[in-house]
Amino acid sequence: MKSPVASLLWRSLRVYQVFGANTDVGKTIFTTLLARTARKLWKDEQVSFLKPVSTGADDQADDLYDSNPIPLHTRNVYDVPCSPHAAALASGRPVPSDDVLLSRCRESAAQCAAAAAAAAAAAAGGKGWLFMETAGGVHSPGPSGTTQADLYIPLRAPSLLIGDSRLGGISQTISAFESLRIRGYDVESVLLFREDLYRNHDYLAEYFLKNYGIQVSSVSHPPRRHDDAHRDAEAMQTYYDRKDSQEITAQLLGTLDDKHAHRLSRLDSMASKASRHIWYPFTQQSLVGPEDIMTIDSAHGDYFQTLGPASQRSSSASASASKEAPVLRSSFDASASWWTQGLGHSNPKLTLAAAYAAGRYGHVMFASAIHQPAMSLAETLLRGMKNPRLRRVFYSDNGSTGTEVAVKMALRAARKRYGWDASQKLDILGLKGAYHGDTIGAMDCAEPGIYNEKIEWYEAKGYWLDYPTVLCKEGNWTVTVADGLDSHFGRGRAYRSLHDIFDVEAREASGQHHVYEEYITSTLQRLRDQGRQFGALMLEPIVLGAGGMELVDPLFQRTLVHVVRKSSHLFGTPTRPLSDLTRDPNEWTGLPVVFDEVFTGLYRLGRFTPSSFLGVHPDVSVHAKLLTGGLVPLCTTLASDSIFGSFLSPDKTDALLHGHSYTAHPVGCQVALEAVREMQAMEARGQWDWARAQGWARQGAAESEARAADVWSAWPRSLVERLSRLTDRVAGAWALGSVLALHLKDSSGSGYSSNAAVGLREALDQGRSGGGGGPWNAHSRVLGNVLYLMASQVTSETSIRQLSELLMESIRKS
Known part of the structure; x- marks a missing residue:
């Protein structure tokens, strides 16, 4: 079976990828010069030269002007002297996919590593060199059309950038460098020809050293290409043998050798250092x-x-x-980095979105202020939810704080609705095994258990119901009833498919919800008789994640919401007539319904919102993790105008007094906007x-x-x-x-x-x-x-x- 492509790193082989700021800046000449000097300095080592893609006639290749050529590996050769994507189409041959091209690169590198290891063993030590030259400029497309800056990211080879010594080359070189750096490439050095008229090398040497601590090396221009191939080869041979060029490249190679060793040393020691200094x-x-x-x-x-x-x-x-x-x-x-990963690690679109917002805003104050990323994201989320109740967006840092915000919203709304005093203890109604985060307030919303029972300030503030779950057992999709619940729900039931279990309207039409309704109603009546007071129904829709990846019967959660909403009499006496409240279909009744969609929301379960599986609309919902596609922390708590109105008064201390220093940070909002729109587009494209x-x-x-x-x-x-x-x-x-x-x-x-x-x-x-x-x-x-x-x-x-x-x-x- 084909394996995914691993990065290019061996102990026996120093691999460096050569990018150009533009076409015709001397990539092949510099790569040949590096390879020749490496072979001269490390006589017993294997030195290789790889061109993943080569375009143009062989007799125009600069690497041929070497009387004792370095072993050259070319994996995709096209005769037409143009961009690889155009040359590949013009060739009439099948165009290799990005995965195929990367696999070929890695296979060649692995062969070089094996040869280098064999040479090192025979010579009692040492390593080999592999220089891998790209085609054209940093963003020149590969055969598939993917730009090379994106194409070669998985290989993660440390890189050398060949700068442009011509007029306009300073801008071209810096732009190429930034394109590589923003994608996570380690650009170890910049090389370019020395040009006495424009002197780009002087400016770039100072610029890169001052801003990035990167060495810039420059060598004299090669001779002009001669029409006579023999005389041209002789001229290039003389150029490669020049002492000044060899001294400069020898110094650079020594630095690259040290960087390779340092990278290995850093990787080898990191776990030990982490064990001593990191608290996980x-x-x-x-x-x-x-x-x-x-x-x-x-x-x-x-x-x-x-x-x-x-x-x-x-x-x-x-x-x-x-x-x-x-x-x-x-x-x-396989954990999606604790459930956050959605659009892939180091996704260039998200990277650029973050860079754009950082460049335009940095971080800015948000209280009584607004910026476009926050506004656009709020509008996009509210539209995507298709929930007529939700009209407001509150920004916070992560799922735990977002659920705390949701609880504050819901409890205030319930207290004002039922005329309770602020000192009265209010509980949360939820499900057993629920988990809403690790801050104290979020932990109090979950029943006592392994996550919270040893926390000094933890206080369970709620009641958590048992529920039936869904499992495929022995090939049959079943609603499973735990021991102790069979007296209420029976022994469970098998279904033809998972779809049949999630067809809650059909199941409801057949009366399957009645046993759930009776169990929930009797439980709420018992709790009322005990004097318990509740301020919110709080659920993780469909799946209880940290509680054990329990897939809850969706009909049970749907029924629970319905029963709570029609049972105001079990929670208190509203300060307004019930007929006034039910006049607005988007007004909450019974208890505010809070959906913690931190894990299950935004396509984790295949849909924009998991509430659509249940066919109910929450009054408050919390969204994080996939919100930014897996790049940066951000959370939103969405609420109805009915909930929002509970905090309005002439007294400013009645406001929702909750905030974070980095509330609605523009970087997170812009990344989230890009991520949400991309996932919506993926769904639309099928x-x-x-x-x-x-x-x-x-x-x-x-x-x-x-x-x-x-x-x-x-x-x-x-x-x-x-x-x-x-x-x-x-x-x-x-x-x-x-x-x-x-x-x-x-x-x-x-x-x-x-x-x-x-x-x-x-x-x-x-x-x-x-x-x-x-x-x-x-x-x-x-x-x-x-x-x-x-x-x-x-x-x-x-x-x-x-x-x-x-x-x-x-x-x-x-």
């Missing part, structure tokens, strides 16, 4: 050593580039064996139709209806049902949107303290050692006996297939 979240560090810490060199798309286990071992035998082994491996981000076709689409449904209504996942239905039949280990499984959850059996009980999923997680982490793209694995996290895998919204069908195969292999191994 959700980690018992007495159980974690340096060998348990994942060192991330970079990330792109769905993959981290992580220090491989062979590279982390310190014995001399393993160090010798790892000489030829790649230092880094691709690690699929970009996830391949996933719907993996057994999820409802048979017989029209295409437009299927796209709008069907319940689907990026994970194939056949995979979920296959996993559910592994009954010796698996209690059940489910998939929805980008989430796959596997509930494993544990005789000692389920929950966060269970270790039932640890072995499977370790098998996924072991991954696969080979393949054209290099070693790769899946970095996953577990919630007790539940292992979950989470794709992003840009994960490809190929990646899902690879991960599905790795998952099945890992289950057999663990």
